Amino acid sequence: MSAAAERPMLETWLDVQRDSVVAKIDGLSEEAIRRRLVPSLTTVGSLVKHLRWVETGWFHQLLGERSDDSRRTHPRDWEFTVQPEDTGASLVAEYRAACARSREAAAGYSLDDVVPHRALGEVSVRWLYVHLIEETARHAGHLDILREQLDAS
Structure with missing residues (x-):
């Protein structure tokens, strides 16, 4: 991979970060995915839900249904609020x-x-990949910290 062509390298690094996100929610209880450990709405579940939106806003909307407009069609707090019907499994399935x-x-x-x-x-498609790698990796780091606080893993 370290000598791969640019596109496969970008795609692989983005998938590595996506897999890291999924690994951080794996095995947590429903209570744990909702547990607030910081003053903001940030939880393990809300970060996965937010990253699902990030994928939608940047790739789906810009490259498809709403070209030029990656703005949210919902209030920002929606993606940081884990609803009663949201489960760890459903959040991961929607993200995947x-x-x-x-x-x-x-x-x-x-x-x-x-x-x-x-x-x-x-924006170029290259920029989209780099931006998504950065955003996903940043939130994977947040997930690392939250997971450590929850169960020291």
Whole structure:
């Protein structure tokens, strides 16, 4: 992988970060995924829910249904609120499904393709990959800390 071509390398690094996110929720109780350990709405479950939205906003909307507009169609607090019907399994399933849709959405584009973005002017598909790697890795780090607080793993 360290000598791979650019696209497979970006795709692999993003998948490594996505897998890290899923690993951090694996095995936690329903109570633990909702437990607030910081003053904000951030919980293990809410970070997975947020990252599902991140995939949707950046890949699905910009490369598909709402080109140029990655804005939320819901209040921001929605993605940081684990609802009673949300479970660890459902959050992971929705996240994995969003990641699969992201792979499909990006497959039709080259890294050099650019798409309009309402605030940034335009972004390349390469930029989308790098941004998603950064955002997913940052939140995976948050998940590392929350998981350590929950069960020292």
